[in-house]
Amino acid sequence: MTQETFATDAHGTRHWPTEVRLKRAEGVLVISFDDGARATLPAEYLRVESPSAEVQGHSPDQKQTVPGKRAVAITALEPVGNYGVRLIFDDGHDTGIFSWKYLYELGLDYDERWARYLAELEAKGLNRDTAPHRHGPSCGSGGGGCG
Template identity: 60%
Template sequence: MTDPSAPWPTELRVAKDRKSLAIAFNSGEAHELSAEYLRVCSPSAEVKGHAPSQKKTVPGKRNVEIIKIEPVGNYAVRIHFDDMHNSGIYSWTYFLQLGRNPDDHWGVYLAELEAKGLSRDR
């Protein structure tokens, strides 16, 4: 059972250029998240691993696009990217985490790229 006071999405829209996803909630909160950000922060086992030591830094996704989104029950969506990644299940709670705390995700990602000598372009 879901918490009736939890924010609930009222809009989920892929931009015409497929480079971002806008999500709005019944609380009035709204976020626009880039496709690259969503892809490199995918909640999939492929990216997150099954333990923190298995987490992967995914380079070369600056130009990734969203092909489609599909509902998963009434709690999440699966995002299909043009690099054929589609195994991440993005819950409403996870969208809120990404939107509210970009430094906790994007900033860490950029630091990992630099530390590993990787690039957003390759």
């Protein structure tokens, strides 16, 4: 086995956090890793890139473009085992478990992912400020929990 194999867990974690800080006033999650990497991740970005099946689907072609989340806030962080955190958002979304590996990737790929998200919004006629009103059994009644 290589040293890298020993440095990972079942979730593929290679870089472990040394500090995780929710800065509510700024609306960001700041996370530092043991290799010196540091990411400042806006709540909106984390919400629209949530690892939940609701956002990611069950395959890459099912990924949802989630509009209307510019003002979303993270209200709480809950540790999940030793491999990540659950983020609780003020729009009721709380099903995504963000692994340390995924948070590291979100920091590393921020510019590319954010540009792709903005392009998808524009291509679909959506925006960051308002979500289209949807009706249907998957949305429930009110609460803004869709997407």
